[in-house]
Amino acid sequence: MRPLRAATAASVLLLAAGAVLRQSREPKELWxxxxxxxKxxxxxxxxxxNNPTKDFTELPLILWLQGGPGSSGCGFGNFEEIGPLDREMKPRNTTWLQAASILFVDNPVGTGFSYVDDCSLFAKNLxxxxxxxxxxxxxxxxCRTEFQTIPFYIFSESYGGKMASGIALELYRAVQKGTIKCNFMGTALGDSWISPLxxxxxxxxxxxxxxxxxxNGLAEVTAVAKEIMDAINKNEFGLATELWGKAEGVIEENTDNVNFYNIMTKDVPEMKSNEQGNLHLTGLYQRHVRNMHxxxxxxxxxxxxxxKxxxxxxxxxxxxxxxxxFENMAEDFMRPVIDLVDELLAxxxxxxxxxxxxxxIVDTMGQEAWIRKLKWPNLKQFSQQRWKALYVSPESTETAxxxxAYENLAxxxxxxxxxxxxxxxxxMALKMVRMVTQQEH
Structure with missing residues (x-):
């Protein structure tokens, strides 16, 4: 069945959102x-x-995609990372609104405040x-014609980067065909699950x-990593996901519960006795989605x-x-999307x-490894570039x-x-946003 364009109810909601706009408070917001x-x-x-010297028309629009899948951009990305207020409802000094308008979307459907009326409607793949x-x-x-000519970027984190690669490619095609009118300028893949292996x-x-x-610990982690590689090589992606959960358990046992999101901290996940279903999937869900709630x-x-x-x-x-x-996407977790990045670069x-x-969970070594696998003709020139140290301000002496960068890869x-x-x-994240959106060098 052709997806509903929702020209009636959805458009009404898009427009009706303006009715609940908090006019008295900066920044201006709609939902x-x-x-x-x-359904x-x-x-x-x-x-x-929300910039003191520039109107929103002079700054880009950023779509933020959270990971999981199942973690909420409207919740976690907004109040824990880049929105105007933190979860204590206090102003965030490093909000990205200084450099761009931000569009948070609870994606895939069922995430955050998004929902389905029928359990058969959850997304099962990219x-x-x-x-x-x-x-x-x-x-x-x-509906929001004021953003059609403003530079538009897709920024992402974790599994959101995997989704961003597919969305960016399809959006590029839609813009080329003229089916979506927007000024699409690129995508940024943050700590992204592009190549799980x-x-x-x-x-x-x-x-x-x-x-x-x-x-001993290295030998154990290496052994379970090899099991995952064998499953992926046989296209047994569901099994690979289960083994991924097993691998994380092996790591926790050997590292006294290192935090997968920051190795300088410790994490002791709660295992609820009433959790049902696949134990490895349960562990994965608790680490990578419930952790965000x-x-x-x-x-x-x-x-x-x-x-509000x-x-x-x-x-x-x-x-x-x-x-x-999260569970409906389990067959998709371990599938790589390096080819989509290649298509974007091409x-x-x-x-x-x-x-x-x-x-x-998405360490830098792994990111560098999949970049080396790109078929992009300019990869050699990119690899030969010397990296440059960045500082958060001209006064700072600490390398941040x-x-x-080379051509269209950075x-x-x-x-x-x-x-x-x-x-x-x-x-540093805010400085990076300004560099990516060409507001500073």
Whole structure:
């Protein structure tokens, strides 16, 4: 069945969102739902750029895609990373609104405040995720004409980067065909799950080099990584996902529960005795989705934020369908999308890769490994570039990152940051945004 364009109900909601605009408060914001398929509803939240010297029309628009799959951009990305307020509702000094308008979307459907009326409608693969997002973006740019000519970028984190690669390619094609009118300028893949196998194979060496594994631990992690590689080579992606969960368990046992998002911290996940189903999937869900729904954020989203928004259906709880989102995508987890990045580069789309130095789940070694596999003709020239040290300000003497770029590919090595780069190094993340969107060099 052809996806509903939702020209009636969804458009009304897009426009009705203006009615709940908080005129008295900066920054200007809008929100609403788009019905991307029959009985599948996607929630979005837009903040207009809030810069003291520039109007929003002089700054780009950034779409932020969270990971998981099943983690909420409107919740976690907004209040924990880059939005105007933190989860204590205090102003964030490093909000990206200084450099751009931000569009948060709870994606795939079922994430955050997004929801489905029928459990058969959860996305099961990347193509379904991309298809839904194309419906959403078509509606958004049709209704919010003020953004059609503004430079538009897709920034992402974790599994959001995998989704961003597919969405960016499909959006590029839609713009070329004229079916979506927007000024698409590129995508940034942050600590992104582009090549799961390259990440998995680098876990042992990375932990060993940082003194978090001994010889015995390295041997155990290497053995389970090889099991994952064998499953992927046989196209047994469901099995590979289960083994991925097993591998993380092996790492936790050997490292005294290292935090997968920042190796300088410790994590002791709660295992609830009433959890049902596949134990490895349960562990993965707890580490990578429920971890993003901590009590304080959960209370904020289902309390004050829900009251503010005024359009969330009574039957919808923020994060209430996140586990189903995650589990329905299980067959897709371990599939690589290096080929999509190659297609983006071949189409001359600007691609930025950025990674936190202290991230384990998507460590920098693994990112560099899949980049070496690109078939992009300019890869050799990119690789030969010398990286350049970056500082958060001219006065600073502390190296905050390294950067190199060639043609339409760029890489940022963000120091002292884990998986959530904007949370750990907010100033450097904001500087990176300005560089990627060509506001500074």
């Amino acid at each position: 609403g739902y788009v019905q991307v398929r029959s 599948a509803h996607m929630f979005w939240w837009l903040y207009y750029a 193509s379904a995720v991309v298809s839904d997002m194309m419906v959403f973006l078509g509606e958004f740019f049709t 390259d990440s998995v194979l680098s876990w042992g060496p990375y932990l060993y080099s940082t003194s978090l594994l001994d010889d 901590k009590d304080s954020l959960n209370e904020l989203m289902n309390g004050p934020i829900r009251k 928004l005024r359009i969330i259906p009574d039957c919808v709880k923020w994060g209430g369908q996140s586990r189903e989102v 189409a001359n789309v600007n691609v930025t890769v950025y990674n936190g130095q202290l991230d384990l 990152a390294f950067h190199k 890489f940022f090595w963000i120091l002292k940051a884990g998986h959530m780069v904007p949370s750990d190094q907010g100033e």
